[in-house]
Amino acid sequence: MLATPDTDTEADPAFRADVLAGLAEPTPAIPARWFYDRRGSELFDDITRLPSYYPTRTETALLEEIMSEVDALSADNCAVVELGSGSSTKTPLLLRGIQPKAYVPVDISGDYLRESAAVVDKDFPDIHVYPVEADFTKPFALPPEVAELPKLGFFPGSTIGNFVPRSGTDLLRHFRDILGTGARLLIGMDRVKGIERLLAAYDDPEGVTAEFNLNLLHRINRELGGDIPVDAFRHQARWNDILSRIEMHLVAKRDVSFSIDGHSFSFARGSSIHTENSHKYGPRGGRVLLLAGGWTPLREWTDEDGDFALILAEAMPNRFAP
Incomplete structure (x- = not known):
């Protein structure tokens, strides 16, 4: 027997706050929980069925x-x-x-x-x-x-x-x-x-994890009125040995500027947005x-x-x- 909760179609104010505050940090980062809009949840299900994951x-x-x-x-x-x-x-x-x-x-x-x-x-x-x-x-x-x-x-x-x-x-x-x-x-x-197995699990050759990571930018554009040129970023997985974790980043492929909800941001080529940790x-x-x-x-x-x-x-x- 299923009970249905009330819904709210407004953009989550916590999402807006986390994105604006996170991108303004000296080391820009967005909490990983915001990956999971509908499309993000579907993509993660796809990731779980990949041979490398x-x-x-x-x-x-x-x-x-x-x-x-x-x-x-x-x-x-x-x-x-x-x-x-x-x-x-x-x-x-x-x-x-x-x-x-x-x-x-x-x-x-x-x-x-x-x-x-x-x-x-x-x-x-x-x-x-x-x-x-x-x-x-x-x-x-x-x-x-x-x-x-x-x-x-x-x-x-x-x-x-x-x-x-x-x-x-x-x-x-x-x-x-x-x-x-x-x-x-x-x-x-x-x-x-082994590092090779860890990196392969978070940077699959099929490109599904890359799409999952980049979907966060699509969500920001859609829900927060952003104008991020998504094609200006690429997915990258890194192993941080001292902290025993895989990190996922969105790395700027060129110098890029954009706005979100009236706030302006600029990223130099090679700089990144830290989107996820996966501690082992x-x-x-x-x-x-x-x-x-x-x-x-x-x-x-x-x-x-x-x-x-x-x-x-x-x-x-x-x-x-x-």
Whole structure:
């Protein structure tokens, strides 16, 4: 049974604020969450099916392998809260494996959220579906219908890697506050591996990741009244070894000037807009991140090659709460 949230056709003021502030920084950057308008969400789904993009197929196979254990460690009649919804492969595996009472997908892309929630509602008629259109990095309320149910947060895909460790710790604390003490969280984390494999996953020969990155500029033009010449930028993926992360940039191919919402910006040839980080964690680093964010790791699973990890953790009490 699907509950439909209210919608707002206005451009998101947080999007405008992040873009204008980010492009004015000495090192221009835009938060990666703004990739995911409808087209961006579709392109990311395409990326997950590319031969060079190992995380999705590795995590999906691992999830299939461990599902009976996840089920045994999850509360009966729980509510699955997926933070960033829409995985057409991983979400059904989890819902089929643990058979929760409710499913709460949370996503910033309203159209995509409603479409993916409708698919779940059709495929799982015994599960109550309550989509929440929200930026999961900001405070939001869970539907009252799930208030008394035990919660299992689902944060797959190594999305935690998009956040610098300080922000990742804050995000995990935020999840603990939203889901409540005693809730559980199933989270994906990508592991450190050979640079060639990492770069190939984020700069595929098919050019889909490049289109995904450049789509951010199209979105700015469409929603914020920008006049960015998109063809003046190219996609670039870089490995930052000291920070253990892949970085995605939009690099100016020539000197370029443009305006957004009445604000003017100029980029010299070779300068860039930093659009995404994807941090890679070793086993101990991933556990320390969870502990710092208020979650106690309970079980950890990896694939045979150690490329990817799924960790089940429990929300600890906030000992510093008033």
